[in-house]
Amino acid sequence: MEKIVWKANARCAVSLSFDVDGETLWISKDPANEHRPGVLSQGAYGPKVGVPLILDLLERFALHATFFVPGWIVSHYPQVIELIHRAGHEIGHHGYKHEWPDSEHPEIEKEVLLKGIDAIKGITDEQPGGYRSPAWELTPNTLNFLKDEGFLYSSNLMDDFAPYMHPQGIVELPVQWLLDDAPFFLFQTRVPSRPIWPADLVLKAWQEEFHGIYQYGGFFNLTMHPQFIGRPGRLQMLERLLQRIVSYPDVWMAPLKDVALYWKENQS
Numbered sequence: 113m114e115k116i117v118w119k120a121n122a123r124c125a126v127s128l129s130f131d132v133d134g135e136t137l138w139i140s141k142d143p144a145n146e147h148r149p150g151v152l153s154q155g156a157y158g159p160k161v162g163v164p165l166i167l168d169l170l171e172r173f174a175l176h177a178t179f180f181v182p183g184w185i186v187s188h189y190p191q192v193i194e195l196i197h198r199a200g201h202e203i204g205h206h207g208y209k210h211e212w213p214d215s216e217h218p219e220i221e222k223e224v225l226l227k228g229i230d231a232i233k234g235i236t237d238e239q240p241g242g243y244r245s246p247a248w249e250l251t252p253n254t255l256n257f258l259k260d261e262g263f264l265y266s267s268n269l270m271d272d273f274a275p276y277m278h279p280q281g282i283v284e285l286p287v288q289w290l291l292d293d294a295p296f297f298l299f300q301t302r303v304p305s306r307p308i309w310p311a312d313l314v315l316k317a318w319q320e321e322f323h324g325i326y327q328y329g330g331f332f333n334l335t336m337h338p339q340f341i342g343r344p345g346r347l348q349m350l351e352r353l354l355q356r357i358v359s360y361p362d363v364w365m366a367p368l369k370d371v372a373l374y375w376k377e378n379q380s
């Protein structure tokens with residue numbers, strides 16, 4: 113792998129992102145969940161309790177992160193999203209109602225994209241720079257739509273651990289299931305589900321991968337969900353992970369938008 117020259121000659125880059133799916137995660141899995149208050153309450157925990165605790169933790173480490181928020185959540189929790197924005201964090205696009213993009217209906221994909229942009233602009237007064245698909249899945253149209261709407265980056269694909277450029281001029285900031293809290297913590301009762309992992313084992317998995325990415329000089333892009341990572345014990349695990357990361361020399365920690373901008377201006 114070619115050596116990446118990171119900002120200020122850092123050894124590697126780290127971004128923390130939080131997908132504030134809230135209730136839309138459950139509604140997009142099954143529309144009937146909209147009428148199941150118990151199921152929805154699992155999602156509501158995210159914006160209601162998880163986000164404020166995460167903001168406290170980030171403030172203690174003086175870190176800025178990226179929050180990907182579906183438009184529906186922006187409309188239902190405007191004060192919470194304002195709080196995120198006022199604390200200086202980035203707000204990225206995450207669909208409207210957490211819809212899986214459908215390549216058969218490009219007009220619906222475009223409509224959802226525009227609705228999500230409008231919702232975010234209502235809080236931040238500016239176009240979101242980043243797009244994370246609710247399913248980490250793109251259609252053949254998505255990157256062209258993102259280009260039309262002036263997006264800077266996509267954070268959806270798994271084919272690298274360094275950023276790269278799409279032909280459309282959109283920076284890709286790659287993700288991975290390993291660096292996502294959902295495969296470890298997402299539990300469902302109505303379908304066969306994985307067991308819940310203890311946070312310490314997840315800490316071990318994430319530390320191992322951070323150490324590897326640091327050695328290669330790549331990009332550690334961690335995706336979390338306030339409804340999962342926002343549980344008290346797991347937040348303490350995240351705190352231990354952050355303590356470990358900041359103990360390494362020459363780590364550049366920044367929101368995804370800053371990493372994408374740096375890549376576009378310096379590496380592409």
Ligand SMILES: [Zn+2]
Binds near residue numbers: 131247
């Ligand atoms: Zn999501």
